[in-house]
Each structure stands twice: as structure tokens, then as C-alpha cells.
Amino acid sequence: MSYTAPVKDMLFAIEHLARIDQVAQIPGFEDAGLDTAAAVLEECAKFNEGVVAPLNVVGDEKPSWFKDGAVTTTPGFKEAFSQFAEGGWQGLQHPADFGGQGLPKTIGAACVEMLNSANLSFALCPLLTDGAIEALLTAGSDELKATYLEKLVTGEWTGTMNLTEPQAGSDLALVRTKADPQPDGTYKVFGTKIFITYGEHDMAENIVHLVLARVAGAPEGVKGISLFVVPKFLVNQDGSLGARNDVHCVSIEHKMGIKASPTAVLQYGDNGGAIGYLVGEENRGLEYMFIMMNAARYAVGVQGIAVAERAYQKAVQYARDRVQSRPVDGSVAGSAAIIHHPDVRRMLMTMRAYTEGCRAMATTAAAAYDAAHHHPDAEVRKQNAVFYEFMVPLVKGYSTEMSLEVASLGVQVHGGMGFIEETGAAQYYRDAKILTIYEGTTAIQANDLVGRKTARDGGQTAKAIAAQIEATEGELRASGTADAQAVAQRLAAARQAFLEVVDFIAGGAKAHPNDVYAGSVPYLMLAGNLVAGWQLARALLVAQELSAKGQDVAFMQAKIATARFYADHLLTKAPGQRDAIVHGAASVTALPLEAF
Amino acid sequence: MSYTAPVKDMLFAIEHLARIDQVAQIPGFEDAGLDTAAAVLEECAKFNEGVVAPLNVVGDEKPSWFKDGAVTTTPGFKEAFSQFAEGGWQGLQHPADFGGQGLPKTIGAACVEMLNSANLSFALCPLLTDGAIEALLTAGSDELKATYLEKLVTGEWTGTMNLTEPQAGSDLALVRTKADPQPDGTYKVFGTKIFITYGEHDMAENIVHLVLARVAGAPEGVKGISLFVVPKFLVNQDGSLGARNDVHCVSIEHKMGIKASPTAVLQYGDNGGAIGYLVGEENRGLEYMFIMMNAARYAVGVQGIAVAERAYQKAVQYARDRVQSRPVDGSVAGSAAIIHHPDVRRMLMTMRAYTEGCRAMATTAAAAYDAAHHHPDAEVRKQNAVFYEFMVPLVKGYSTEMSLEVASLGVQVHGGMGFIEETGAAQYYRDAKILTIYEGTTAIQANDLVGRKTARDGGQTAKAIAAQIEATEGELRASGTADAQAVAQRLAAARQAFLEVVDFIAGGAKAHPNDVYAGSVPYLMLAGNLVAGWQLARALLVAQELSAKGQDVAFMQAKIATARFYADHLLTKAPGQRDAIVHGAASVTALPLEAF
The missing domain is CATH 1.10.540.10 (Acyl-CoA dehydrogenase/oxidase, N-terminal domain)
Structure with a gap:
């Protein structure tokens, strides 16, 4: 398997x-x-x-293969x-x-x-x-x-998100695709969209494109963008498929990874205009698109966890099978499976701890999402919404960045075999690299974390989370085990580092924007690291309790060992990150442009 | 260009x-x-x-393309x-x-x-x-x-290193290729070698394979390995090419990167035996091979610097050209080239600082090599040899590991375009991944650093280097500038972290090998980081002096800014690495094998 x-x-x-x-x-x-x-x-x-x-x-x-406008x-x-x-x-x-x-x-x-x-x-x-x-x-x-x-819900048709244009990537203010209102209430859409995932394919009978475009006379910038539905095939009154719409795939990209996923260039309106239907109100497209994007950002974070998990499984399997060299502790007389070597263990534990930590973070965030959207109590909804919103850039940014490290370690565990394509470890390394880029690069996530999620409320949400973490530290100390004590110590140091950075960010965002944004990605990495480590610390508390009751002891002990490893080896990065952010801001932008 | x-x-x-x-x-x-x-x-x-x-x-x-035994x-x-x-x-x-x-x-x-x-x-x-x-x-x-x-020296012929066999990668004790002595003093070589770089190609008229093999009756393990020259074409007395030798390429690998470089599977002796010539004495092959490997390890470290430099140049170019979003400090009214964004600057500075830091380290090590091999004074030779030997695993291990991060940042700076193969940034990301693997993985370098270079002399060489670093700190403090003070502070903290780790390594290598080797790669990373940062600190001192004299001021100021960035953002990792190594050893191997 x-x-x-x-x-x-x-x-x-x-x-x-x-x-x-x-x-x-x-x-x-x-x-x-x-x-x-x-x-x-x-x-x-x-x-x-x-x-x-x-x-x-x-x-x-x-x-996927492109020929004559069609993707196989x-x-x-x-x-x-x-x-x-x-x-x-x-x-x-x-x-x-x-x-x-x-x-x-x-x-x-x-x-x-x-x-x-x-x-x-x-x-x-x-x-x-x-x-x-x-x-x-x-x-x-x-x-x-x-x-x-x-x-769409039944999977008969599929959907796409059409944001990017050649000149408009992260910067949607530059979107040029236009939508001309028609007397019948529809719009005719003209323009070129690029990087459209599954923008064309043969797996469903219709494709429903959600497209950002400007209505004539709309304001400049992001406040003049509207959202349209543009189906590949028009839909008749009875729900059957009608005429082919004027949206066509003109090519797909040749990518380093996720090669099976067709990334389309879509041309709208070359033959008179693609018929589009306005979603909501004009000029509120970005707002609606953010709904899609927030869902997608969380999901891309989960992609990071997913590829890390698979890379981990493959590496473990190889490390068990590959026999090479004697263990340094002499525990095996001859050559042993490489999983006996401490550095291979370190790599596997790093992969495992990252993956479980991010999974714990994402799963907790998901519960907050559910409460934020469905809880009967408005106050509970609000609290959870605020928490979830803070988590989205961490789940997206941190889980995908960690997946790069995990996929790279996965290749490393395989040694030379990892570099041979047939082994399969290299695919994860190539695939994962898109995750820190699409649906908003790590820097875009970090801007969101800094601007909307931290500076806007003066760091209040961040500090509330830190207070929850502090409570967990108290529980760890109270539990009295050596593992819990050690984790509490690392968690406290990371939390304190986080709080100093939050003050730096919240206090300086307006007065010293360059300094604050110079530390945006490191702040995201510190925050993600802290929250993932915190969730594993919570896991450790549960696991200790259940293990003591004799429930699934091997699993619970493994959870404790993983949480401990996370604290010892990953949470320990936090103070250094703080120093770089708080004291190293000036050196990020000190080099004049012409000196690069 | x-x-x-x-x-x-x-x-x-x-x-x-x-x-x-x-x-x-x-x-x-x-x-x-x-x-x-x-x-x-x-x-x-x-x-x-x-x-x-x-x-x-x-x-x-x-x-490169393989067909019918030949590589084009x-x-x-x-x-x-x-x-x-x-x-x-x-x-x-x-x-x-x-x-x-x-x-x-x-x-x-x-x-x-x-x-x-x-x-x-x-x-x-x-x-x-x-x-x-x-x-x-x-x-x-x-x-x-x-x-x-x-x-070979004139480039008429090329050479190869034949170590690896399917069952013998890092573990050369498992080499099975055999060499049968012949009455005429030559040997007949039989076996399969894999991962032979340029093991077959069409760029030179002859290929000189240096091959590890066992003579019948040789001791088990690495003490029974001898080194042979096996030319692709035998060489006549007059130096002209003679008969084709019995070594044949049977396939080349399909790799993630460095695709133009043919990685051959070589079959020796399928038609009666490949004629080989013993190099030096029997059973001393590993010793000779280490000479080749030491040279090659240093060179692979330089490969890391090289690919990092090129990735950096490409990223800078893209960051200057690509216009996207307004700068956070309002310095440009509309959308600006992305090099104006602090996080892009952070990425470019990280790439630059790593590259210049490792180049400084490698260049200094090269001078030690020259003195170690050619200085007339034996004592000077010895001192330099010891320093150079300590540097080899750092140059190899640290420069290649950093090249992965740099190449990944290079893709990241390009955003979605970076993931498209035609852009070219992805190639560096794929190519670089072999560098932490071949000529000894980072773990193998770290074993060398721990065992032969640190534990064997009780940490003496490491401490001597730390003393030199401390002297540089003194010069920095004496220079009095804010940059020099800041760098001195980070350098001192990193050096102290290094010294604690050296004590941990030197003191525990025999008594607690698992704990020590669990921290081997982090120790290598800490040591490489420290030495690269130290060399940039030395560079800063020189640059301050020359800049004050009005000599090439822009270049010197850039050097100062880069050194400062390195200290603020990279040297700050060291204390956290120390904590992980010294206090986190047990958690590396705590998870039982069956729990993975």
C-alpha cells in the first residue's frame, strides 16, 4: 500500500x-x-x-495533456x-x-x-x-x-476560481478582464486568465468558472471588481446543457510538480463575449472571492499536512528496509536498517512532529470554524470566528512551509535513491513547492496575519491565544511528569517570544511599516510553530491521562514522545526568531536597491 | 546574460x-x-x-541520452x-x-x-x-x-569515482566488486557499480574509472578494499588507445535534477573481466578514496554556493522586473517592482547572506588547504591541515543545506511563475537537492565532524577556532560602530552556543553515542552557520576600514549590510540549535521503532 x-x-x-x-x-x-x-x-x-x-x-x-483546446x-x-x-x-x-x-x-x-x-x-x-x-x-x-x-455539490460539474491575469497575481487591483452588461441582465466577459487550476478537463460535463472582472465605469483598484459565474456550457431552463460558452483553454502550463492537475490559460470572449452572470452585487467581487479564498487557503494548508504525511510514510518504509552501516551504539553487530541511526531518527521525528503538530492545529481550527458558523450563541460564534480567522494564515502559511522541509527530509532519508524519480520521494518535493505559492504566497498570508489579524485589534486576539497557551503550561506543570515539565518550559519561552513580537507588530505597523513587514513571514512561522506546539502539548496531556488509564498505551506513549520532540527541537526556534524580527528589522531593508 | x-x-x-x-x-x-x-x-x-x-x-x-551502451x-x-x-x-x-x-x-x-x-x-x-x-x-x-x-590534467580524458553498489551506499564495508590478480600484475575486475557520474559519455575519448573492489582473500569490511584504475579503453605503450575494456554502461538514471549529467550503472567483467591496475597497495583503497572524496566534498560544497549564487541572481532580476502591489511604506504611489516589498527583500537578503557567507568560509578554507599542502614550515602545514580538515564537512554540509533553502526562496520570489519550468528557477531547486546527498550525505559529513574532527581531539580544534572567533569579536567591539557591536553580540552568543555543543559532543561521544549522534547534523549546521557568520564579520571589519578610506564605498557598505543581516537573521538561530542538541537528544530516539 x-x-x-x-x-x-x-x-x-x-x-x-x-x-x-x-x-x-x-x-x-x-x-x-x-x-x-x-x-x-x-x-x-x-x-x-x-x-x-x-x-x-x-x-x-x-x-494532463492539451491538444486543440481540450485537456485530457x-x-x-x-x-x-x-x-x-x-x-x-x-x-x-x-x-x-x-x-x-x-x-x-x-x-x-x-x-x-x-x-x-x-x-x-x-x-x-x-x-x-x-x-x-x-x-x-x-x-x-x-x-x-x-x-x-x-x-457542483454532487460532483457532476466542477468549479474554478479565476483571479490571476498575467499582470495581476497577488495584486488583484490590476485585474483587467472586463464585463459588459447586456440588456437581458447577463454580462459579456472579455479577457485572459492564467493559472486556472482544472480550468479545462474531461472529468465532468460542465465547468463553472467564477471569474473576477470589471464592469465598465467601475472604480479603479480592488473596489471595482465584480464576481461572475461563467459556465463552460450554458445551462438551459430545464437544467440540461446548452451552447458552448465563449471561454476557451488556449494552453496549459508545464510545471515542476502537481503535473496531473491542468493549469489552464483561459481566453474569454474571443468570439463575441463569454456570457456571465453576476454573483451578488457589482463591485463586491473581492469580498466574495475572499470567501472562496479563505476556504481554499485552509484547504491548501491541509494539502501541506497531506503531502508531509505521505512523504513521512514513504521515508519510514525506506528507513525500515534499507540496510546500511552499523549503529553507533553497537546495538546491532553488523549493518542495520537505517532507522537505527540517530540522524535518520531525527529526520523521521522531525517529519512526524511537524505533520502531527500541523494536523492538530488544523483540526482545532476546523472545530472553531464549525462553531463560528453554526453555534446558536452569537457570542460563541464571534469568539470562534475571531480564533478561526487568526488560524487561517497559520494553517496555510506554516503547514505549507513545513511541508517543504518535510518533503526535502523525505528525499534525504532515501539518500541517492531519493533523487531518482522512480523512487517517488522526489515527486513530493516537487509537488509541495506550489503550496507556499498558490492561494496567496506565504508573504500574502503573513501580510494578512500582520495587518488584519494582529495590528487591527492591537494584538488582542494574539494575546488571548497566548493566554490560552499559558493555561496549558499551567496544566503541564501541574501534571508533574518530566515530559510535561520540559514541554511547559519550551512552550513558555516560545509564548513569551511570540508576545514580544506581537507587541512589536501591533505597536509598529503604522509608524514603521517596513520594519514590521520585514518580520511578517518570520512572525507567521513563529506563530504557527507556537500554535502547533501548543496543540501537541494539549495532546500530551490527554495522552498521559489515557495512558495512565491503560487506554491504547503504545499510541499514547508515541503521542507523548512526539510532543516532547516537537518542544525540544522545533519550539526551541522561537526565541531566535523573535530576536531576528524585533532586533533585525533594519537590516532587512538596509541594502540599497542598486546594490543587489 | x-x-x-x-x-x-x-x-x-x-x-x-x-x-x-x-x-x-x-x-x-x-x-x-x-x-x-x-x-x-x-x-x-x-x-x-x-x-x-x-x-x-x-x-x-x-x-543525456542512453542507447545501446552509449551515452549522448x-x-x-x-x-x-x-x-x-x-x-x-x-x-x-x-x-x-x-x-x-x-x-x-x-x-x-x-x-x-x-x-x-x-x-x-x-x-x-x-x-x-x-x-x-x-x-x-x-x-x-x-x-x-x-x-x-x-x-586527465589536460582534459583529453576524464575520470570517475566508482564507490557505490546497490547494497553499498554510505556503507562501503558492503562493497562486493571483486578484483582477481593476474600473472602479469594486472587484475580482472567483476561487479556492478551504480550512481557513477559521467560513467559513460561522448565528451572525451577515454574515461578513467577509479574503482573500489576486493581482492580475493582480503579482510572483511573497509579494511579489505583496494583501489583500481580501470580505463574504458586500454592504453598502449605509446599512449595511444587500445582495446575496449570490459566495463560497460547498462543504463543511466532518470533523475529529478542535474539531468544533463549522466549517472551510469556500470557493469564490470561480463565478458571475461575488466582489466584493472592497482593504485598504491592492496587493502588501502579506502584511504586513497578518501583523498578523492575530500577533494570532491569540498567541491560539492562549492557547488552549493554556486547554485545559490545563480538562484540569487535570477531572483534579483525577477524582483526588479515584476511589478505588483503598493509598498507598505507608501514610498511608491502605485504598484511597484516587488523588490520594494520588505518580505521580498528579506528573501533576497537571506539568499545573499547565505551565499556570501559560505563563499567566505570556502575561500578561507581553500587558503588553509594551500598552506597545509605547500607551506615550507611543517608546523604551519599541520595547523592549516587541522583547520582545513575541520572545514571540509562544514563547507560540504552547510553550503549544500543552505543551497536548498536559497533555491527554494528563489522559486518563492518568482511566485507562480517560479513553478513553471520555463522560468528556470525550478531547475535550481531540483538540481540543488542532490548536493546534500552525493559525496556523503549531510549525516555522513556530520559523523565525520563529530567523530574524526571533534571527539577525537577532545574538541581542541573546535575550541581553537572558537578562540579565533572570540578575537574577531574583540576587534568588532573595538571598532565601535553600531553594526560591528551588533554583529559582535550575535557572534558571541553563537560561539558560546557552539562551545557548549562541543563540550556535549566531545564529552559524550563514547559514553552516550546515540545522544551525540542525534545532534550531529544540528551541530554541523550550527558550526557552519557560526563559521560563515564569522567570516562575514571579518569581512565587515575590512569593509568598514576600506569604506572609511573611500575605497569602493558602495561595495563595502553592501558588504557591511550583508554581514549585519547575516548576524541578525542567521546567527540568531544558534542558541536554539544548542538547546535542541544539548537538551533534546533523548527525544530523538525515544519513540520505539515499532511506533513509526
Whole structure:
């Protein structure tokens, strides 16, 4: 088996960190308790291990193929996608009203991770469809919802996000695609969009593009951008497919990784104009797009966890099999499997700790999302929304950055074999590199964290989280074990470093923006590191308790060892990061432009 | 121009850090002063920028090709290699007796960097030939020297290193290739060697394989390995080429990067035995091979610096050209080139500081090599040898690990374009990943640093280097500038961290080998970081002095800014690394094997 879903670890996080019992008390989620989670995850594991994972290497070797305006996906993808749709996996987190299963994100996120571990390229199609569904649910008219939602939720059709243009990447103010209003209330869309994931493919009969464009006379910049639905095929009144719309794929990119996922250049309106339907109101497109993007950013963070998990599994397998050199402690007389060597253990533990730490962080964030959107108490909703919003850049930014390190270590564990493509470890290294870039680079996530999430409320949210962490430190100290003490010490040092940085960021964002933004990514990395380490510290407390009760002792002891490793080896980075941010800001921009 | 050799920075390091004036006082190097260095580097830059660099992308797109036992290299490689040989570049550092130019490594290393920046794949062929020359110079009989050396030094023939077998990678004790003594004093060699760089190609008329094998009856393990010369074509008495030897390429690898460089599987003796000639004495092969490897390890470290330099140049160019978003400080009204954004500056400064820091370290190490090998005073030779030996794992391990981070940042600066192969940034990311693996993985370098270089002398060499660093701190404090003070503070903290780790390593290597080796790679990273930061601190002192004299002020100010950035952002990692090594050893191996 090339991938075994870590169902047990996921359920541990869902039960003990995200507290699924509390999620299941929210009206509408009454049936979504631990038993449901376990049943869904088991089923999901079976599907992804059996159907999707085996296509991962195939996709790398036989990427999507463009010819005469059409994209042919990797052999097997179309059939697997049918099974995915039939299994109801696209609709897992979407409302039952439109054919979904209405499960909480707390459960859904684990399924997203499995799909992405199985096949990052394949999983991108549903990921983008999820974003389109979110946007339509939030801002679409009843007519648009009636026409498109069920087809998207059931996986009959797929969705895309069309933001980027050659001159407009991170900077959406530069979007030039235009939309001319027509007498019948529709718009004609003209322009070029690039980097459109699954912008063209053969896995579904229709593709629903969500497109940012400017209506004539709209204000300059981001305040003049509107959002449109532009279907590949127009939809007749009875829901059947009508004429081909004037949107065409003119090429797909030749990429370093996620090769099976077609990245399209789409040309709108070369033959008279692509018919588009306004989503919500004119000039509020960016706002709606942010809804899609927030969902997608979280999901890309989960992609980081997913590829890290798979890289870890592959490395462990190789380290068990590969026999090379005697252990330094003399525990084996001859050459031993390399997993006996301390540095291989260090690499594997690093991979494991990062992955479990980020999974714990993402799962807790998912529970906050569920409460933020569905809890009956407005105050609880608000608190959770604020927490979740703070978590999104961390889940996206930190989990993807860590996935680069993990994928690189994965190759390293394989030695020379890791550099040979047939081994498979290199694919994760190549695939992962897109994750720190798309749906907003790490720097864009960090800007969000600095500006909207930290400076805007004067660091209040950040400090509230630090207070929660401090409470965990207290519990660790009270528990009295050596592991808990050591973790408490590292956590406290990291939290204090974080607080100093928060003061630096919140205090200086207006007066010294260059200094503050010079530390934006390091701040994100420090914050992500702290929160992931904190969640593993919480896990350690639970694991100690359950282990003492004799419950699943080996698993619980492994969780304790992993949390301890995280604290010793990763949380220890925090004070140095603080020094660089707080005392090193000036040297980031000291070199004059002409000296580079 | 896709690559501009950083001649000025190289000459700065050669003149002020490596002190070429002192190297030129060594007998034999009288003509190798600064003027010679400048002249050679200018010429070398011209050749590499004009001839070799343009072939880098070509090699990635059209890798070496295997068919029917023959390897056809990338179009243009053969011609470029002829020019390389004719230009005398292969013989730069080799003795004039055999057709070389006998220049010091202090100068030669800069040329090696240029060649590798221009084209990592191309440069590997000369790199391996250098290793073969070293081995023959050290241990070859007069006859072997007479037959092979001049041809190798002039670049007419090329050399290879044949260590690895499917079951024997890092663990050479497992080598099985055998060598049967023949009545005429030659040997017949039988076996399979893998991962043989340029093991077969069409760029030279003969290939001289240096092969590890066991003579029948030799002791088990590494003490029973001998070294043989096995030429692709036998050589007649008059030096002309004779019969084809029984060594054949059966396939080449499909790799993630350095695709133009053919990585061969070589089969020895399938048709009666490949004729081999013993190098030196039987069973001393590993010792000789270490000579080659030490040269190659240093050179691979330089490869890391080289690919980092090129990734940096490409990123700077893109950051100047790409217009996206308004600067946070409002310094530009509309969208600006992304080099105006603090996080892009942070990335570029990180790339620059790492590259210049490692270049400074490698150049200083090269001067120690020259003194160690050629200084008339035995005591000076010894001191320098000890210093150089300590530097080899740092140059190899740290410079290559940093190159991964730099190449990854290079892609990141390009955003989505970085992930598109045609942009070129991705190639460096793929290419660089082999550097932490071949010629001994980072873990192997770290074992060397821990065992042979630190524990064996009780940390004496390490502490002597720390004392030199402390002296530099004193000079920094005395200089009185804010930059120098700040650098002194970071350097002192890093040095103290290093010393604590040295005590931990030297004190525990025998009693607690697992704990010590669990921290081996982090120790290497800490030590490399410290030494690179130290060399930049020395550079800062020189630059302050020269800048005050009005000499090349812009360059000197840039050097100061880079050194300050290094101290603020990279040296600040050291205390955290110490904590992980000294207090986190147990958690590396705490997880039982079955729990992975």
C-alpha cells in the first residue's frame, strides 16, 4: 500500500483536541459525533487508499495533456472522479439542501487531508469546486443557486476560481478582464486568465468558472471588481446543457510538480463575449472571492499536512528496509536498517512532529470554524470566528512551509535513491513547492496575519491565544511528569517570544511599516510553530491521562514522545526568531536597491 | 546574460579573507598573487558566462541520452568541453609537471564556483576528473602517473569515482566488486557499480574509472578494499588507445535534477573481466578514496554556493522586473517592482547572506588547504591541515543545506511563475537537492565532524577556532560602530552556543553515542552557520576600514549590510540549535521503532 490514512491520529485530534462532542451539540450536527467521524473516516480511507492513491505516480508520469483546446487528464482520473462524485465525497461539508451531507469541517478536514495525501493533483479539482460552492452559497442569487449548486455539490460539474491575469497575481487591483452588461441582465466577459487550476478537463460535463472582472465605469483598484459565474456550457431552463460558452483553454502550463492537475490559460470572449452572470452585487467581487479564498487557503494548508504525511510514510518504509552501516551504539553487530541511526531518527521525528503538530492545529481550527458558523450563541460564534480567522494564515502559511522541509527530509532519508524519480520521494518535493505559492504566497498570508489579524485589534486576539497557551503550561506543570515539565518550559519561552513580537507588530505597523513587514513571514512561522506546539502539548496531556488509564498505551506513549520532540527541537526556534524580527528589522531593508 | 560571475566578491574574499598575499609567499605560488587571481577570474568569468552558462537550460530540457551502451550528452556539451580543455581549465590547480597550471586552491575554488554556477551538470565531469587526478598523484605508481595524469590534467580524458553498489551506499564495508590478480600484475575486475557520474559519455575519448573492489582473500569490511584504475579503453605503450575494456554502461538514471549529467550503472567483467591496475597497495583503497572524496566534498560544497549564487541572481532580476502591489511604506504611489516589498527583500537578503557567507568560509578554507599542502614550515602545514580538515564537512554540509533553502526562496520570489519550468528557477531547486546527498550525505559529513574532527581531539580544534572567533569579536567591539557591536553580540552568543555543543559532543561521544549522534547534523549546521557568520564579520571589519578610506564605498557598505543581516537573521538561530542538541537528544530516539 503506497498510502495508509492515519485514521487513528485524525480521530485522536478530532476527539480530544477539536472536541467533536462539543461540535455535535451544535444544532444540525447532532449526528456528527465521534462514531460518525470514525465511520466516515474509515470509508474515506478505503476509497483514497484503494482508488486515488495508486493514481498519484501515474499522474506525475502522464500529466494532463492539451491538444486543440481540450485537456485530457491522466489515465484513470476520469473514472476515479466518477467514483468520488458517486461516493458523495464532494458534498461532505455542503448543505443537505443541495445534495450534500452537511457534516462539520471538523470531520471534513480529515477527509480533505486523505484525498490530498492520496493525490495532490487529483484533489485540487474538488478543492476548487468547494470554493465555488462557498461563493455561490454566500452571495449567489436563488436562481444561480438553483442552477448550479446541486450539480457542483454532487460532483457532476466542477468549479474554478479565476483571479490571476498575467499582470495581476497577488495584486488583484490590476485585474483587467472586463464585463459588459447586456440588456437581458447577463454580462459579456472579455479577457485572459492564467493559472486556472482544472480550468479545462474531461472529468465532468460542465465547468463553472467564477471569474473576477470589471464592469465598465467601475472604480479603479480592488473596489471595482465584480464576481461572475461563467459556465463552460450554458445551462438551459430545464437544467440540461446548452451552447458552448465563449471561454476557451488556449494552453496549459508545464510545471515542476502537481503535473496531473491542468493549469489552464483561459481566453474569454474571443468570439463575441463569454456570457456571465453576476454573483451578488457589482463591485463586491473581492469580498466574495475572499470567501472562496479563505476556504481554499485552509484547504491548501491541509494539502501541506497531506503531502508531509505521505512523504513521512514513504521515508519510514525506506528507513525500515534499507540496510546500511552499523549503529553507533553497537546495538546491532553488523549493518542495520537505517532507522537505527540517530540522524535518520531525527529526520523521521522531525517529519512526524511537524505533520502531527500541523494536523492538530488544523483540526482545532476546523472545530472553531464549525462553531463560528453554526453555534446558536452569537457570542460563541464571534469568539470562534475571531480564533478561526487568526488560524487561517497559520494553517496555510506554516503547514505549507513545513511541508517543504518535510518533503526535502523525505528525499534525504532515501539518500541517492531519493533523487531518482522512480523512487517517488522526489515527486513530493516537487509537488509541495506550489503550496507556499498558490492561494496567496506565504508573504500574502503573513501580510494578512500582520495587518488584519494582529495590528487591527492591537494584538488582542494574539494575546488571548497566548493566554490560552499559558493555561496549558499551567496544566503541564501541574501534571508533574518530566515530559510535561520540559514541554511547559519550551512552550513558555516560545509564548513569551511570540508576545514580544506581537507587541512589536501591533505597536509598529503604522509608524514603521517596513520594519514590521520585514518580520511578517518570520512572525507567521513563529506563530504557527507556537500554535502547533501548543496543540501537541494539549495532546500530551490527554495522552498521559489515557495512558495512565491503560487506554491504547503504545499510541499514547508515541503521542507523548512526539510532543516532547516537537518542544525540544522545533519550539526551541522561537526565541531566535523573535530576536531576528524585533532586533533585525533594519537590516532587512538596509541594502540599497542598486546594490543587489 | 543568464549568469554574471561575482568576480568582485570573489576577489574581496581572496584578497581580504583568504589573504592571497600570504598564499603568494609560499614557494611555488610566487606568481599567484592578487593580480594573477584577478586575471584568471576575469578570463574564467568570460568563458563560463559566454560558453557554459547558456547550456544550463538546454541540459535540463535535453538530458543525456542512453542507447545501446552509449551515452549522448546534451547538444553543445561536447564542444563546450573541448573549449574547457583547450582553455586549460581542467589543469588549473594541478601540477605543471603534468600539464597543469599549478595555481593555489584559493584561486581555483573561485573558478570551480563559476563553472558550477554556469552549469552544475556540466561541471560535474571536471569535478570527478579532479578527484581521479588527486588519487593518482597521491598513490599512483610512476607508470600509472605517466600513462594517465597528463591526459586527465589536460582534459583529453576524464575520470570517475566508482564507490557505490546497490547494497553499498554510505556503507562501503558492503562493497562486493571483486578484483582477481593476474600473472602479469594486472587484475580482472567483476561487479556492478551504480550512481557513477559521467560513467559513460561522448565528451572525451577515454574515461578513467577509479574503482573500489576486493581482492580475493582480503579482510572483511573497509579494511579489505583496494583501489583500481580501470580505463574504458586500454592504453598502449605509446599512449595511444587500445582495446575496449570490459566495463560497460547498462543504463543511466532518470533523475529529478542535474539531468544533463549522466549517472551510469556500470557493469564490470561480463565478458571475461575488466582489466584493472592497482593504485598504491592492496587493502588501502579506502584511504586513497578518501583523498578523492575530500577533494570532491569540498567541491560539492562549492557547488552549493554556486547554485545559490545563480538562484540569487535570477531572483534579483525577477524582483526588479515584476511589478505588483503598493509598498507598505507608501514610498511608491502605485504598484511597484516587488523588490520594494520588505518580505521580498528579506528573501533576497537571506539568499545573499547565505551565499556570501559560505563563499567566505570556502575561500578561507581553500587558503588553509594551500598552506597545509605547500607551506615550507611543517608546523604551519599541520595547523592549516587541522583547520582545513575541520572545514571540509562544514563547507560540504552547510553550503549544500543552505543551497536548498536559497533555491527554494528563489522559486518563492518568482511566485507562480517560479513553478513553471520555463522560468528556470525550478531547475535550481531540483538540481540543488542532490548536493546534500552525493559525496556523503549531510549525516555522513556530520559523523565525520563529530567523530574524526571533534571527539577525537577532545574538541581542541573546535575550541581553537572558537578562540579565533572570540578575537574577531574583540576587534568588532573595538571598532565601535553600531553594526560591528551588533554583529559582535550575535557572534558571541553563537560561539558560546557552539562551545557548549562541543563540550556535549566531545564529552559524550563514547559514553552516550546515540545522544551525540542525534545532534550531529544540528551541530554541523550550527558550526557552519557560526563559521560563515564569522567570516562575514571579518569581512565587515575590512569593509568598514576600506569604506572609511573611500575605497569602493558602495561595495563595502553592501558588504557591511550583508554581514549585519547575516548576524541578525542567521546567527540568531544558534542558541536554539544548542538547546535542541544539548537538551533534546533523548527525544530523538525515544519513540520505539515499532511506533513509526
